[in-house]
Amino acid sequence: MFAHGYGCDQSMWRHVLPAFASDFKVVAFDYVGSGSSDASAFDKRRYSTLRGYAQDVLDIVEELDLSDVDFVGHSVSAMIGGLASIxxxxxxxSLTMIGPSPCYFNSGDYTGGMERSDVESLLDTLESNHIAWSATMAPVIMGNPEHPELAGELEASFCRMDPPNL
Structure with missing residues (x-):
């Protein structure tokens, strides 16, 4: 099972999935508000924490009657997969976590996240001007200036999101 990170959709796995498809049952999906998902399925209460997204993973696992799932989660999906497996x-x-963060805020001796004020500023910008946020953040997040097409692809993915429902 392949789970995309924030701002992406299942198409991010298109170059990876063929390597697994001949030997495994491959499952990729879009979280509510991403890709081809049904945005009307968004429930603010359910998705106010990562546990709502973890329940989506468990719902898929149950619906497809999957067992012995090898979960591959990118970014925030790594933590979502961890919650589902708990x-x-x-x-x-197994869980394969690509770019996970156990905590998105720096706190006390932990420095692996961001300052709370930076996160709040980022969320304010995301809420007030999603398109500008996408254009600004995609190249920073992608980090491959020699391949601007990758940042363009990520920006397009961000712009397909339904920000009022995230």
Missing amino acids: QHPGRFA
């Missing part, structure tokens, strides 16, 4: 460990065989 809730139902018998369904998961």
Whole structure:
């Protein structure tokens, strides 16, 4: 099972999935508000924490009757997969976490996130001007200035999101 990170959709796995498709049942999906998902399915209460997204993962696992799932989560999906596997460990065989963060805020001796004021500023910008945020952040996040097409692809992915529902 391949789970995309924030601002992306399942198409981010298109170059990876073929390597697994001949030997494994491959599942990729879009979280609510991303890609081809049904934006009307957004429930502010359910998705106010990562547990709502973890429940989506568990709902997919149950609906497809999956067991021994090898979960591959990118960015925030790494933590979502971790939460899902804690809730139902018998369904998961392994977790592969790509670029995870156990905490998005610096706190005390922990410095692996961002300052709370920076996160709040980022969220304010995201809410007030999603398009400008996308154009500014995509190249920074992608970090490959020699391949601007990659930043352009990420920016387009961000712009397909439904920010009022995230």
